[in-house]
Amino acid sequence: MTLIEPVMLVGAAIGGVVGVVWGFGSGIGWAVAGLVGGVVLGPILLLLLLFVLAMLMTLVTKGPRAVLRDLRGMFPRERA
Numbered sequence: 001m002t003l004i005e006p007v008m009l010v011g012a013a014i015g016g017v018v019g020v021v022w023g024f025g026s027g028i029g030w031a032v033a034g035l036v037g038g039v040v041l042g043p044i045l046l047l048l049l050l051f052v053l054a055m056l057m058t059l060v061t062k063g064p065r066a067v068l069r070d071l072r073g074m075f076p077r078e079r080a
Helices: 004-024 028-062 064-074
Strands: none
Touching (some): 004 028
16 A cells, blocks of 8 residues: 555545535535535545645755755656
């Protein structure tokens, strides 16, 4: 198991619980919709949050040039 599977499962669980809690005050239908929305959007948002935290830690520990170097390495260069 790689690191991505536990992150996705935790994101789905947290997103599902948050969706149910927020939706429950408006009714059972909204709670179910919140559960489905949280399970779908939770992992995506958790991965984005972890990515932003990693970039901030790189900024603090290594400086802005390292962040730019990491971002530049993510996208393949086009050849003219």
